[in-house]
Every structure is written in C-alpha cells, then in structure tokens.
Amino acid sequence: MTRLTPSTKSVALHIGVVLALLALNFLLPEYHRGVFARVLVLAVFAMGYNLAFGYTGLLSLGHAMFFAAGLYGAGLTIYHLEWSVWPAFGAGLAAGVVVALVVGFLALRTTGVAFMIVTLMFAQVFYLMTLYFTTYTRGEEGLVLPQETRVLGFPGGMLDLSDPSTRYLVALSLFAIVLAAILFLVRAPYGRSLIAIRENEERMRMLGYNVFVNKLMAVVLSGLFCAASGAAYAVLFGYVGSGFAAIQYSILPLLWVLVGGAAATLGPLIGTLFMFYVIDTASSYTTAHLMVVGLVLIGVILFFPKGIIGTVRERWLPWLP
Amino acid sequence: MTAALTMEHVDSAYGHVQVLRGFDLELRQGEVLCLLGRNGAGKTTALKTIMGLVPATAGRILLGDVELNSLAPHEVPKAGVAYVPQGRRLFSELTVGENIEIGLMTRGKGAATRDSVLDLFPVLRERLKQRSGTLSGGEQQMLAMARALCLEPQVLLLDEPTEGLMPSMIARIRETVAGLRERGVSTILVEQRVDAVLPVADRVAFIENGRNRETVDVERLREDPEMVHRYVGVG
Numbered sequence: 001m002t003r004l005t006p007s008t009k010s011v012a013l014h015i016g017v018v019l020a021l022l023a024l025n026f027l028l029p030e031y032h033r034g035v036f037a038r039v040l041v042l043a044v045f046a047m048g049y050n051l052a053f054g055y056t057g058l059l060s061l062g063h064a065m066f067f068a069a070g071l072y073g074a075g076l077t078i079y080h081l082e083w084s085v086w087p088a089f090g091a092g093l094a095a096g097v098v099v100a101l102v103v104g105f106l107a108l109r110t111t112g113v114a115f116m117i118v119t120l121m122f123a124q125v126f127y128l129m130t131l132y133f134t135t136y137t138r139g140e141e142g143l144v145l146p147q148e149t150r151v152l153g154f155p156g157g158m159l160d161l162s163d164p165s166t167r168y169l170v171a172l173s174l175f176a177i178v179l180a181a182i183l184f185l186v187r188a189p190y191g192r193s194l195i196a197i198r199e200n201e202e203r204m205r206m207l208g209y210n211v212f213v214n215k216l217m218a219v220v221l222s223g224l225f226c227a228a229s230g231a232a233y234a235v236l237f238g239y240v241g242s243g244f245a246a247i248q249y250s251i252l253p254l255l256w257v258l259v260g261g262a263a264a265t266l267g268p269l270i271g272t273l274f275m276f277y278v279i280d281t282a283s284s285y286t287t288a289h290l291m292v293v294g295l296v297l298i299g300v301i302l303f304f305p306k307g308i309i310g311t312v313r314e315r316w317l318p319w320l321p
Numbered sequence: 322m323t324a325a326l327t328m329e330h331v332d333s334a335y336g337h338v339q340v341l342r343g344f345d346l347e348l349r350q351g352e353v354l355c356l357l358g359r360n361g362a363g364k365t366t367a368l369k370t371i372m373g374l375v376p377a378t379a380g381r382i383l384l385g386d387v388e389l390n391s392l393a394p395h396e397v398p399k400a401g402v403a404y405v406p407q408g409r410r411l412f413s414e415l416t417v418g419e420n421i422e423i424g425l426m427t428r429g430k431g432a433a434t435r436d437s438v439l440d441l442f443p444v445l446r447e448r449l450k451q452r453s454g455t456l457s458g459g460e461q462q463m464l465a466m467a468r469a470l471c472l473e474p475q476v477l478l479l480d481e482p483t484e485g486l487m488p489s490m491i492a493r494i495r496e497t498v499a500g501l502r503e504r505g506v507s508t509i510l511v512e513q514r515v516d517a518v519l520p521v522a523d524r525v526a527f528i529e530n531g532r533n534r535e536t537v538d539v540e541r542l543r544e545d546p547e548m549v550h551r552y553v554g555v556g
Contacts, residue, residue: 196412208398208427
C-alpha cells in the first residue's frame with residue numbers, strides 16, 4: 001500500500017475540515033449554528049492576521065482598521081448609496097487593499113516595537129474617523145443594514161443573507177475560499193520566502209530579495225483577507241459600528257492566532273472557535289468570566305506553548321501546514 | 322590578470338564608529354584571496370561593505386564596470402556577488418530543498434543550477450526534505466554555501482566557513498572552494514587561522530585597523546612566516 005505524502009495528507013485534512021463544517025450546518029442547534037457562522041467569518045479575519053504575523057513575522061496592533069475598512073466599505077455603500085451586496089462587497093475589499101497599501105507603505109519603514117506602535121496609531125486614527133464622521137457612520141451606535149438590502153443576487157435567483165442557514169453557508173464558502181488561498185500561498189515559493197523573511201530579513205536581502213516589497217505584498221494580502229471578513233460581517237450580520245475599529249479588534253486576532261497556532265493554516269479557526277466558546281461558556285456561569293478565561297489561557301500556554309495546532313504539529317503531526 | 326572586484330579607498334562606518342579607512346583591495350579573476358587579521362581589524366566589515374550592509378561613506382567598490390556601492394543591498398547579489406556570513410544563518414524552519422529553492426528564485430535559476438550545486442554537496446541531495454535546523458554544523462555550512470552558489474555568482478564572499486567544524490569537514494570545505502576556483506568563481510575568504518588558509522588561498526591580504534596593509538602571494542607567506550606574526554600575532 002502506498003503511503004500518503006505530506007502534501008496529500010494536508011490537502012485531504014483541509015477538505016475534511018470544510019466538509020465537517022458543512023455537515024455542522026445540518027446538525028447544529030440554531031444557537032450554535034449562529035455562533036459558528038460568526039466564528040467562520042472572524043476566522044477569516046484571523047487568517048488574514050496570521051499571514052502578516054504568523055508567516056511574515058509582522059506583529060501589528062492595527063489590523064482592526066483593515067477589518068473595519070471592509071466593514072465600512074461594504075456597509076456605507078449599502079446604507080447610503082443603496083448598492084447591492086456584490087458591488088458593496090467589492091467596495092469593502094477595495095477599501096481594505098487601499099488602506100493596507102498606504103499603511104503598509106508607511107509602517108514598514110519601521111520594525112519591531114516601532115511597527116506595533118505605528119500600526120496602532122494608524123488604527124486609532126481610523127477608529128477616531130469613524131467617530132468623527134458620525135453623520136455617515138453614526139459612531140458607536142452604528143448602522144443597521146435593513147434586511148431587504150442584504151440579499152445576494154445570482155443569475156438564477158436571490159439568497160436572503162439574514163436566513164440562518166444561508167448565512168452559515170455563505171460564511172463557510174468565504175472561509176473555504178480564503179483557507180484554500182492561504183494553503184496555496186504558504187506552500188508556494190512566495191509563502192516560503194515570507195517564512196524566510198520572518199526568520200532572517202538581512203539574509204534574504206543578501207540573497208537578492210527586496211524585503212520591503214515582499215513584506216508590503218504580505219500586508220496588502222493580509223489587509224485583503226481581513227477586509228473580506230469585515231465586508232462579509234456587514235452583509236451577513238447587518239451591523240456596522242465603530243466598536244469593530246477599536247483596539248480590541250486589533251488584539252483579538254492576535255489572541256486567536258496565538259491560541260490556535262501562529263503560522264499554521266488551521267490555527268486561526270481553532271483559536272477563534274476555542275476563545276468564543278471559552279468566553280461564552282464561562283460567562284453563562286459567572287460574571288467574573290474574564291478570570292476564568294485568563295486561567296484557561298494560562299493552561300493553554302502551559303500545555304500548548306506554540307498554540308493548539310502549532311504544538312500538535314511540533315509533537316505529533318509534523319506534516320501539518 | 323583582470324580584476325573581478327576592486328575596492329578603492331573605501332571608508333565605512335557603523336554609525337559614528339569608522340571601521341574601514343581608505344581600504345583598497347583587488348580580487349583577481351578566478352582566485353581565492355584570503356583576508357587575515359586580528360579580531361576587530363575590519364575583515365567582516367569589508368565583506369559587509371561590499372554587500373552594502375554597512376554603507377561605504379567614501380571610495381568605490383567595482384564589480385567589473387558595475388559600481389556596487391551605488392546599488393541597494395538586495396541588488397548586489399543580483400549583480401553577481403554571493404555572501405555566506407559567519408554562523409551560516411540558515412532558515413531553520415525550512416527544509417534543505419526549500420533553502421535551496423529560495424537561493425534559486427532570486428536570479429530565476431532552474432533545475433540545471435540546482436543539480437550543479439548539489440553535485441558539489443552530494444550529502445545535501447539525500448536530505449532535501451529534512452529541516453535545515455536539524456543538520457550538523459558541517460552540513461549547515463555546506464547548505465549555506467550551496468544556497469549562495471544558487472545565485473551563480475562571479476564573486477563569492479565566505480566569512481569564517483570553517484569556524485567550529487571538525488577537521489574532516491574543514492577539508493571538505495577547502496576542496497569545495499578549490500573546486501569553485503576551477504569553475505572560475507573568484508572568492509574572498511575571511512579566516513582567523515593561517516593553517517586553514519594556506520592550502521587553498523592564492524593570495525593573502527593582511528588587514529589591520531581598517532586598512533589593507535599588504536597583499537602577498539601565498540608562497541611568500543610560506544617563505545616568511547614572520548609576516549603572520551607581525552599582522553595576526555600568531556603563527
């Protein structure tokens with residue numbers, strides 16, 4: 001019997017995960033299906049963050065602005081310009097790419113702690129802009145997108161994105177597309193060069209690589225995926241608010257990626273899912289749920305120092321991408 | 322003999338600390354030129370200045386007609402200079418094969434270059450799927466050299482390639498450097514130990530206080546061992 005190559009095993013695992021998530025649409029109770037839909041969308045955000053942080057080594061504290069660029073790009077065009085979902089989603093992606101390009105171009109002139117601070121400052125500017133232009137954004141209160149605007153048109157019909165099953169399947173589709181893109185990217189030579197940049201920038205420069213351009217491309221791709229998540233959040237859950245541009249949403253993807261496993265394709269999904277349910281479960285028992293969450297995180301760090309998937313890969317399954 | 326690489330009156334500094342002062346050097350086509358000198362003399366800085374990692378504040382560095390100090394650091398390898406730094410600095414998370422691919426991609430080299438490089442280091446061919454961080458010190462040095470040679474450089478800069486290696490591995494590295502000379506690659510070799518240099522070098526440049534004090538044929542060094550005492554302080 002021929003043994004499966006690591007590459008085949010890895011592709012099979014990812015297909016299996018997507019199929020299992022598809023099956024959950026039919027098996028999960030209503031409440032949990034809603035949680036999973038939200039987790040799938042936010043896992044895309046975490047996957048985008050993982051590309052910059054996990055693979056390229058860029059510790060950003062400003063990714064909320066990329067998520068919010070997608071969120072507002074889609075939300076504002078639907079709410080104020082009455083665009084339909086497809087072009088609004090496209091506007092969200094374009095907003096994310098433009099913001100990532102500009103911020104990346106400026107912030108990548110710094111490294112390390114300075115990069116963290118510069119990205120944080122840019123994100124704060126973005127956040128304050130969402131509060132300043134309240135005429136359009138309605139600040140913290142936010143905008144609720146009417147149900148009739150959240151309809152996805154196809155040549156053969158329409159999909160109501162407020163329907164729980166449709167919402168889950170659309171979230172899963174986006175998740176599957178981004179997962180496949182990330183898997184392809186990190187296995188491609190460009191992905192290996194990002195890892196090499198993370199390990200030793202100067203060495204890459206000495207091998208003839210334009211490190212700045214490669215990192216800028218990584219930030220733009222990361223911004224694109226985060227914006228896709230934000231745009232999807234707006235159209236699937238119908239709410240666009242300043243809270244999503246606040247610093248909390250820059251720290252959350254870092255936490256999800258660290259818990260799930262940095263530079264692991266499935267780490268962001270596992271980390272997001274784990275954190276959602278830890279908080280959800282703890283808060284149903286006690287008002288001091290953050291203390292419980294803290295204890296659980298200490299446990300995770302003790303037993304899974306490289307994140308859940310990262311540690312599984314290190315100890316048992318070295319073929320995991 | 323024509324020069325492969327020339328440094329003319331080069332100054333370079335780390336911030337306000339000047340290291341090279343009016344540094345001159347001529348590397349001839351197809352030769353192995355060794356830089357010898359005490360710690361802190363400026364040997365490694367000379368290599369880093371060629372690569373643009375330490376900026377030259379005066380003088381010129383020429384690769385043929387190309388002025389290297391007018392290029393961005395990442396353009397120097399594309400011009401034809403490869404650098405193997407002290408301590409190897411592999412991408413330890415990547416496999417041997419991936420490290421080599423990274424070297425090949427810069428100048429768009431393909432399977433022919435890869436095979437040619439692996440012919441020089443057959444042991445790496447057997448370990449293409451192994452993580453490079455798990456290789457022995459000697460194998461890591463070979464991989465660092467292989468990755469640099471994927472650029473098909475005209476000039477190779479090696480910074481203490483035998484440091485910390487066992488004698489059999491040192492001999493292997495020497496053979497490789499000699500083999501590269503046969504292929505027409507010009508090499509600048511930085512070493513601390515004279516015995517590691519004599520079997521492979523064509524000429525030796527003595528570096529002291531950021532200057533090239535004297536460049537001599539290796540035969541002259543054999544005839545006048547006192548010269549080594551004078552510049553390096555050991556025999």
